Amino acid sequence: MARLQYIIILLFILIGTYTFTINRDDYPNEWRTAEQDTILDNWGMANRECVSYTAWKVYKTFHYEPIQLEDAKYWPSVAKFYKIPTGTIPKVHSVAISPLGRYGHSMWVEAVNRDGTIIVSQYNQKSDGKFSLSVRSTEGLTFIYF
Numbered sequence: 001m002a003r004l005q006y007i008i009i010l011l012f013i014l015i016g017t018y019t020f021t022i023n024r025d026d027y028p029n030e031w032r033t034a035e036q037d038t039i040l041d042n043w044g045m046a047n048r049e050c051v052s053y054t055a056w057k058v059y060k061t062f063h064y065e066p067i068q069l070e071d072a073k074y075w076p077s078v079a080k081f082y083k084i085p086t087g088t089i090p091k092v093h094s095v096a097i098s099p100l101g102r103y104g105h106s107m108w109v110e111a112v113n114r115d116g117t118i119i120v121s122q123y124n125q126k127s128d129g130k131f132s133l134s135v136r137s138t139e140g141l142t143f144i145y146f
Helices: 002-014 029-035 050-062 072-081
Strands: 096-097 105-112 118-125 131-136 142-144
Touching: 050 072, 050 096, 050 105, 050 118, 072 096, 072 105, 072 142
Parallel strands: none
Antiparallel strands: 096 105, 096 142, 105 118, 118 131
């Protein structure tokens, strides 16, 4: 399935619909290869969960130490408390938060497309502990701008 996602995104690039660069899954190997939820990352979050992946991306991109939070749905309110900007407009290298479900879901914004959709990288979208890329609407999402 992941290969199909890459092929679809590559086709979009080739026909000029989208312009972006997506990095491979660069989540640290020790967290990526361990069975899901068996070890904690540097911020005390379980491995191969969406929050651990986005915390890693924030740290890697901005050298910003993420605040330890388990549930993605709480990230926007905690960000506001710490005066970290949030909003509804997607930006490349922001964290997208969906409040849906018991825990919510966090995603890394790789690209903002001309049609208003976004391309996100993420872990555990399907509760399987796996990395994936997807093109999705921004409806209902909050973005955190570290």
